[in-house]
Amino acid sequence: MHTHNPSNEFDQLRGIIKNLIQDNDEFVRTHEPEYFDPFEQQQHPRATVVTCSDARVHTQALDKTPDGDLFMIRNIGNQIATAEGSVEYGVRHLHTPLLIIVGHVACGAIKAAASNYSSESDAIKHELNSIQLPIKTDELTTDDWLRGVIANVNNQVNYALIKFADEVKEQILTVVGAVYDFQNVLGQGQGRLVIVNINGNIDTMHIAARLLELR
């Protein structure tokens, strides 16, 4: 059982703050002022990324130098509806040619959305209500959980394709859906970003051919 012990919590907090400050010190030490030159005055990101707040999902898995490069939107369940203005800003104001939705295996938001979450707070319920899943159950199997993650990614891509239909038609925007697999449940390597949807096309052969073209 978790017991509240103010002195333990103070020690824990001190440890976290200390780590943050130390890591930032190291970042400052290892990054010359020139590093910041390209994006010190403005940002020209190449991608708008909608991903989950989950602590196991971070940009270093997909971009070695995300600074100035990725316009990041994070929320539970990697949704557009709960952060629509931010997504719109990336696409319509910063004109990123790519909008990528990154879901992930073992997403707690998907599990929660599939179950009875009526006892959650209004704020959490609000952010779970917009996740539409094929299966609603409190006893989600691993397979159904993964299917739910993929279904949500596809729903988000479809939402974007309707919202940004003009940009996609003009070919100034491509919408991609992906699943970040830190458990290797998809068998393509632990930590793999698996593309599951390109502009609404979920056919694996089509995706493979398109990615080959783009490489």
Ligand SMILES: [Zn+2]
């Ligand atoms: Zn998640």
